[in-house]
Amino acid sequence: xxxxxxxxxxxxxxxxxESAILRFYGVDGYDVYNCSIPFWWKGxxxxxxxxxxxxxWMRSWVRLFEESGKDEWSLVPDSMIWQLEDPFVxxxxxxxxxxxxxxxxxxxxxxxYYGYFYKGTDINDLYYFTTGPDYMKDIRLIELADxxxxxxxxxxxxxxxxxxxxxxxxxxxIIDSLDDLTEDVIENAPYVEGLFGPGEWGGCNxxxxxxxxxxxxxxxxxxxxxVEGHDVSSYMNMSFVLNPKTREVEDYKIIxxxxxxxxxxxxxxxxxxxxxxxxxxxxxDGMVDLYSGIGDCQEGRVVIPYPFNEFGAIIxx
Numbered sequence: 001x002x003x004x005x006x007x008x009x010x011x012x013x014x015x016x017x018e019s020a021i022l023r024f025y026g027v028d029g030y031d032v033y034n035c036s037i038p039f040w041w042k043g044x045x046x047x048x049x050x051x052x053x054x055x056x057w058m059r060s061w062v063r064l065f066e067e068s069g070k071d072e073w074s075l076v077p078d079s080m081i082w083q084l085e086d087p088f089v090x091x092x093x094x095x096x097x098x099x100x101x102x103x104x105x106x107x108x109x110x111x112x113y114y115g116y117f118y119k120g121t122d123i124n125d126l127y128y129f130t131t132g133p134d135y136m137k138d139i140r141l142i143e144l145a146d147x148x149x150x151x152x153x154x155x156x157x158x159x160x161x162x163x164x165x166x167x168x169x170x171x172x173x174i175i176d177s178l179d180d181l182t183e184d185v186i187e188n189a190p191y192v193e194g195l196f197g198p199g200e201w202g203g204c205n206x207x208x209x210x211x212x213x214x215x216x217x218x219x220x221x222x223x224x225x226x227v228e229g230h231d232v233s234s235y236m237n238m239s240f241v242l243n244p245k246t247r248e249v250e251d252y253k254i255i256x257x258x259x260x261x262x263x264x265x266x267x268x269x270x271x272x273x274x275x276x277x278x279x280x281x282x283x284x285d286g287m288v289d290l291y292s293g294i295g296d297c298q299e300g301r302v303v304i305p306y307p308f309n310e311f312g313a314i315i316x317x
Contacts, residue, residue, distance in 0.1 A: 019302040026075025034086040034293035037279035048087035062087045090141045091317040133187045138203030153189040154203035166196035206279030211312025215242045220277045234273040239307040266295035
Protein backbone atom coordinates (compact mmCIF):
# COMPACT_ATOMS: atom_id res chain seq x y z
CA UNK A 1 0.00 0.00 0.00
CA UNK A 2 1.29 3.46 -0.94
CA UNK A 3 0.39 4.96 2.42
CA UNK A 4 0.67 8.61 1.34
CA UNK A 5 -1.62 8.19 -1.68
CA UNK A 6 -4.05 5.98 0.24
CA UNK A 7 -4.19 8.51 3.06
CA UNK A 8 -4.90 11.38 0.69
CA UNK A 9 -7.68 9.41 -1.02
CA UNK A 10 -9.14 8.31 2.30
CA UNK A 11 -9.23 11.81 3.77
CA UNK A 12 -10.78 13.24 0.59
CA UNK A 13 -13.57 10.63 0.69
CA UNK A 14 -14.11 10.41 4.46
CA UNK A 15 -17.32 11.76 5.94
CA UNK A 16 -18.29 11.51 9.59
CA UNK A 17 -21.75 11.35 11.14
CA GLU A 18 -20.56 11.22 14.75
CA SER A 19 -17.32 11.64 16.68
CA ALA A 20 -16.41 12.51 20.25
CA ILE A 21 -13.66 12.92 22.81
CA LEU A 22 -14.11 10.62 25.80
CA ARG A 23 -14.38 12.23 29.24
CA PHE A 24 -12.78 10.57 32.27
CA TYR A 25 -13.66 11.36 35.88
CA GLY A 26 -11.75 10.69 39.09
CA VAL A 27 -8.25 11.44 37.77
CA ASP A 28 -8.08 15.24 37.89
CA GLY A 29 -4.79 16.63 36.59
CA TYR A 30 -4.08 13.58 34.43
CA ASP A 31 -4.67 12.72 30.79
CA VAL A 32 -6.29 9.38 29.87
CA TYR A 33 -5.46 7.96 26.44
CA ASN A 34 -4.42 4.88 24.42
CA CYS A 35 -7.18 2.91 26.12
CA SER A 36 -8.37 -0.64 25.74
CA ILE A 37 -11.62 -1.14 23.89
CA PRO A 38 -14.73 -0.84 26.08
CA PHE A 39 -15.83 -4.27 27.28
CA TRP A 40 -18.57 -5.96 29.30
CA TRP A 41 -17.67 -8.01 32.37
CA LYS A 42 -20.12 -9.40 34.92
CA GLY A 43 -22.89 -7.11 33.69
CA UNK A 44 -20.94 -3.84 33.76
CA UNK A 45 -19.14 -1.96 30.99
CA UNK A 46 -15.52 -1.00 31.61
CA UNK A 47 -12.49 0.46 29.90
CA UNK A 48 -8.82 0.41 30.93
CA UNK A 49 -7.05 3.70 30.30
CA UNK A 50 -3.45 4.91 30.31
CA UNK A 51 -3.21 7.69 32.91
CA UNK A 52 -0.38 10.20 32.79
CA UNK A 53 0.34 13.86 33.47
CA UNK A 54 0.68 15.96 30.33
CA UNK A 55 4.15 17.15 31.36
CA UNK A 56 5.56 13.70 32.11
CA TRP A 57 6.83 10.81 30.01
CA MET A 58 7.51 7.15 30.86
CA ARG A 59 5.50 7.56 34.07
CA SER A 60 2.14 6.06 33.21
CA TRP A 61 -0.37 3.98 35.10
CA VAL A 62 -3.28 1.93 33.83
CA ARG A 63 -6.56 2.37 35.70
CA LEU A 64 -10.01 0.82 35.39
CA PHE A 65 -13.01 3.02 34.54
CA GLU A 66 -16.73 2.16 34.51
CA GLU A 67 -19.15 3.66 32.00
CA SER A 68 -21.14 6.46 33.63
CA GLY A 69 -22.76 8.09 30.57
CA LYS A 70 -22.36 8.45 26.82
CA ASP A 71 -18.62 8.87 26.20
CA GLU A 72 -18.18 9.28 29.97
CA TRP A 73 -16.12 6.99 32.19
CA SER A 74 -15.57 7.16 35.95
CA LEU A 75 -12.66 5.70 37.90
CA VAL A 76 -13.53 2.51 39.75
CA PRO A 77 -12.73 3.31 43.40
CA ASP A 78 -9.96 1.26 45.02
CA SER A 79 -9.26 -0.58 41.77
CA MET A 80 -5.78 -1.88 40.97
CA ILE A 81 -3.11 0.56 39.79
CA TRP A 82 -1.06 -1.10 37.05
CA GLN A 83 2.40 0.28 36.18
CA LEU A 84 1.78 -0.09 32.45
CA GLU A 85 1.17 1.83 29.24
CA ASP A 86 -1.34 1.27 26.42
CA PRO A 87 -3.63 -1.41 27.91
CA PHE A 88 -5.58 -3.98 25.90
CA VAL A 89 -8.02 -6.76 26.77
CA UNK A 90 -9.01 -10.12 25.32
CA UNK A 91 -11.45 -12.79 26.43
CA UNK A 92 -9.67 -16.14 26.23
CA UNK A 93 -11.16 -19.43 27.45
CA UNK A 94 -13.70 -17.59 29.65
CA UNK A 95 -10.99 -15.51 31.29
CA UNK A 96 -10.26 -11.81 30.97
CA UNK A 97 -6.72 -11.14 29.77
CA UNK A 98 -5.20 -7.71 30.42
CA UNK A 99 -1.95 -6.73 28.74
CA UNK A 100 0.12 -3.58 28.56
CA UNK A 101 3.61 -2.22 28.07
CA UNK A 102 5.91 -2.01 31.08
CA UNK A 103 8.69 0.56 30.64
CA UNK A 104 12.01 0.14 32.41
CA UNK A 105 13.89 3.37 33.11
CA UNK A 106 17.55 3.67 34.05
CA UNK A 107 19.11 7.00 35.11
CA UNK A 108 15.91 8.74 33.93
CA UNK A 109 16.41 7.34 30.42
CA UNK A 110 14.53 4.59 28.58
CA UNK A 111 16.28 1.27 29.17
CA UNK A 112 13.82 -1.21 27.66
CA TYR A 113 10.14 -2.15 27.54
CA TYR A 114 8.15 -5.34 27.32
CA GLY A 115 4.58 -6.62 27.54
CA TYR A 116 3.12 -7.82 30.84
CA PHE A 117 0.10 -10.15 30.83
CA TYR A 118 -2.52 -10.82 33.51
CA LYS A 119 -5.54 -13.15 33.54
CA GLY A 120 -8.49 -14.15 35.68
CA THR A 121 -12.25 -14.13 36.16
CA ASP A 122 -12.31 -11.40 38.85
CA ILE A 123 -11.59 -8.02 37.29
CA ASN A 124 -10.29 -6.83 40.68
CA ASP A 125 -7.96 -9.79 41.13
CA LEU A 126 -6.12 -10.60 37.91
CA TYR A 127 -2.97 -12.75 38.06
CA TYR A 128 0.30 -12.03 36.26
CA PHE A 129 1.27 -14.97 34.02
CA THR A 130 3.95 -13.99 31.48
CA THR A 131 6.21 -11.33 29.98
CA GLY A 132 6.91 -10.64 26.31
CA PRO A 133 10.28 -10.05 24.64
CA ASP A 134 12.44 -6.96 25.22
CA TYR A 135 11.63 -3.97 23.00
CA MET A 136 8.34 -5.39 21.76
CA LYS A 137 4.96 -3.67 22.01
CA ASP A 138 1.60 -4.54 20.44
CA ILE A 139 1.41 -8.24 21.32
CA ARG A 140 -2.23 -9.27 20.97
CA LEU A 141 -4.26 -12.46 21.53
CA ILE A 142 -7.42 -13.90 19.95
CA GLU A 143 -9.34 -17.10 20.69
CA LEU A 144 -9.88 -18.92 17.40
CA ALA A 145 -12.81 -21.03 16.18
CA ASP A 146 -11.15 -24.27 17.36
CA UNK A 147 -10.40 -22.74 20.81
CA UNK A 148 -6.72 -22.40 20.05
CA UNK A 149 -5.15 -18.97 20.56
CA UNK A 150 -3.79 -16.71 17.85
CA UNK A 151 -0.81 -14.59 18.89
CA UNK A 152 0.22 -11.40 17.11
CA UNK A 153 3.72 -10.03 17.66
CA UNK A 154 5.40 -6.81 16.56
CA UNK A 155 9.21 -6.99 16.41
CA UNK A 156 10.96 -3.74 15.54
CA UNK A 157 14.73 -3.73 15.05
CA UNK A 158 17.63 -2.90 12.74
CA UNK A 159 17.63 -6.38 11.18
CA UNK A 160 14.05 -5.91 9.99
CA UNK A 161 14.97 -2.54 8.52
CA UNK A 162 17.94 -4.11 6.72
CA UNK A 163 15.99 -7.04 5.26
CA UNK A 164 12.53 -5.55 4.65
CA UNK A 165 13.13 -1.78 4.57
CA UNK A 166 10.40 -1.11 7.13
CA UNK A 167 10.92 -0.47 10.84
CA UNK A 168 8.68 -3.27 12.14
CA UNK A 169 6.85 -6.41 11.13
CA UNK A 170 3.75 -8.19 12.40
CA UNK A 171 4.19 -11.82 13.37
CA UNK A 172 1.49 -14.44 13.88
CA UNK A 173 1.51 -17.87 15.47
CA ILE A 174 -0.96 -20.24 17.15
CA ILE A 175 -0.74 -21.81 20.62
CA ASP A 176 -2.98 -24.26 22.50
CA SER A 177 -3.34 -22.44 25.82
CA LEU A 178 -2.23 -19.35 27.72
CA ASP A 179 0.35 -21.55 29.46
CA ASP A 180 2.15 -21.72 26.11
CA LEU A 181 2.53 -17.94 25.78
CA THR A 182 6.24 -17.42 26.32
CA GLU A 183 8.86 -14.91 25.26
CA ASP A 184 10.35 -17.40 22.79
CA VAL A 185 6.98 -18.22 21.19
CA ILE A 186 6.25 -14.53 20.68
CA GLU A 187 9.76 -13.72 19.46
CA ASN A 188 9.70 -16.51 16.87
CA ALA A 189 6.22 -15.94 15.46
CA PRO A 190 6.49 -16.12 11.63
CA TYR A 191 6.10 -12.79 9.87
CA VAL A 192 3.03 -11.57 8.01
CA GLU A 193 4.71 -9.92 5.03
CA GLY A 194 3.68 -7.01 2.84
CA LEU A 195 2.06 -4.74 5.42
CA PHE A 196 4.61 -1.92 5.70
CA GLY A 197 6.66 0.02 3.18
CA PRO A 198 10.06 1.72 3.52
CA GLY A 199 10.42 3.53 6.83
CA GLU A 200 6.95 2.53 8.04
CA TRP A 201 5.98 0.61 11.15
CA GLY A 202 2.79 -0.58 12.79
CA GLY A 203 1.02 -3.40 14.53
CA CYS A 204 -2.16 -5.16 15.61
CA ASN A 205 -4.15 -3.37 18.33
CA UNK A 206 -7.23 -5.60 18.56
CA UNK A 207 -8.18 -8.86 16.84
CA UNK A 208 -11.64 -10.28 16.17
CA UNK A 209 -12.78 -13.78 15.18
CA UNK A 210 -15.07 -13.57 12.14
CA UNK A 211 -17.80 -15.95 10.98
CA UNK A 212 -15.60 -16.93 8.04
CA UNK A 213 -13.01 -18.30 10.49
CA UNK A 214 -10.62 -15.54 9.50
CA UNK A 215 -9.31 -12.84 11.83
CA UNK A 216 -10.30 -9.21 11.54
CA UNK A 217 -7.41 -7.02 12.65
CA UNK A 218 -7.74 -3.42 13.77
CA UNK A 219 -4.29 -1.89 13.94
CA UNK A 220 -2.10 1.10 13.25
CA UNK A 221 0.32 2.11 10.49
CA UNK A 222 2.89 4.81 11.11
CA UNK A 223 5.55 6.87 9.37
CA UNK A 224 7.51 10.09 9.88
CA UNK A 225 6.99 13.11 7.67
CA UNK A 226 7.90 16.77 7.70
CA VAL A 227 5.53 19.52 8.81
CA GLU A 228 6.94 23.05 8.54
CA GLY A 229 10.46 21.66 8.68
CA HIS A 230 9.90 19.44 11.72
CA ASP A 231 9.59 15.66 11.98
CA VAL A 232 6.07 14.52 12.87
CA SER A 233 5.15 10.93 13.74
CA SER A 234 1.95 10.04 11.92
CA TYR A 235 -0.15 7.19 13.34
CA MET A 236 -3.27 6.08 11.46
CA ASN A 237 -5.98 3.51 12.17
CA MET A 238 -6.01 0.61 9.70
CA SER A 239 -7.62 -2.79 9.25
CA PHE A 240 -6.97 -6.04 7.43
CA VAL A 241 -8.21 -9.62 7.40
CA LEU A 242 -5.83 -12.50 8.12
CA ASN A 243 -6.24 -16.14 7.18
CA PRO A 244 -4.81 -17.86 10.31
CA LYS A 245 -3.82 -20.98 8.36
CA THR A 246 -1.94 -19.31 5.49
CA ARG A 247 -1.14 -15.83 6.94
CA GLU A 248 -2.61 -14.37 3.76
CA VAL A 249 -3.69 -10.73 4.13
CA GLU A 250 -6.86 -9.37 2.52
CA ASP A 251 -8.68 -6.02 2.45
CA TYR A 252 -5.84 -3.97 3.94
CA LYS A 253 -6.97 -0.34 4.29
CA ILE A 254 -6.91 2.89 6.28
CA ILE A 255 -10.07 3.33 8.38
CA UNK A 256 -9.32 6.66 10.14
CA UNK A 257 -6.63 9.30 10.59
CA UNK A 258 -6.14 12.02 13.19
CA UNK A 259 -8.33 14.31 11.06
CA UNK A 260 -11.24 11.88 11.51
CA UNK A 261 -11.53 12.83 15.19
CA UNK A 262 -12.40 16.14 16.87
CA UNK A 263 -9.61 18.70 17.16
CA UNK A 264 -7.55 18.62 20.33
CA UNK A 265 -4.12 19.08 21.88
CA UNK A 266 -1.03 16.89 21.59
CA UNK A 267 1.41 15.86 24.27
CA UNK A 268 4.33 17.01 22.11
CA UNK A 269 4.59 18.91 18.80
CA UNK A 270 5.68 15.78 16.94
CA UNK A 271 2.45 13.99 17.98
CA UNK A 272 -0.08 16.36 16.40
CA UNK A 273 -0.87 13.69 13.78
CA UNK A 274 -1.08 10.71 16.13
CA UNK A 275 -4.09 8.37 16.23
CA UNK A 276 -3.01 5.23 18.11
CA UNK A 277 -5.73 2.65 17.60
CA UNK A 278 -7.69 0.96 20.39
CA UNK A 279 -10.25 -1.07 18.41
CA UNK A 280 -13.89 -1.27 17.30
CA UNK A 281 -17.21 -2.02 18.98
CA UNK A 282 -20.30 -3.06 16.98
CA UNK A 283 -23.33 -0.76 17.02
CA UNK A 284 -27.01 -1.67 16.67
CA ASP A 285 -27.19 0.24 13.35
CA GLY A 286 -24.56 -1.99 11.69
CA MET A 287 -21.83 0.64 11.94
CA VAL A 288 -18.98 0.47 14.45
CA ASP A 289 -17.52 2.78 17.06
CA LEU A 290 -13.79 3.08 16.40
CA TYR A 291 -11.80 4.07 19.48
CA SER A 292 -8.32 5.56 19.33
CA GLY A 293 -5.84 7.46 21.42
CA ILE A 294 -5.19 10.87 19.85
CA GLY A 295 -2.21 13.15 20.36
CA ASP A 296 -0.98 10.96 23.21
CA CYS A 297 -3.25 12.86 25.59
CA GLN A 298 -6.90 12.02 24.74
CA GLU A 299 -9.10 9.12 23.67
CA GLY A 300 -11.45 9.62 20.72
CA ARG A 301 -14.39 7.80 19.17
CA VAL A 302 -15.65 7.99 15.59
CA VAL A 303 -18.46 6.09 13.84
CA ILE A 304 -17.35 4.26 10.69
CA PRO A 305 -18.69 1.43 8.49
CA TYR A 306 -18.02 -2.12 9.67
CA PRO A 307 -14.63 -2.86 8.05
CA PHE A 308 -14.98 -6.66 7.68
CA ASN A 309 -18.30 -6.79 5.86
CA GLU A 310 -17.21 -9.34 3.22
CA PHE A 311 -15.88 -11.79 5.82
CA GLY A 312 -18.81 -12.26 8.19
CA ALA A 313 -19.86 -10.84 11.50
CA ILE A 314 -17.70 -10.75 14.62
CA ILE A 315 -18.16 -13.81 16.86
CA UNK A 316 -18.53 -12.53 20.41
CA UNK A 317 -16.82 -14.41 23.21
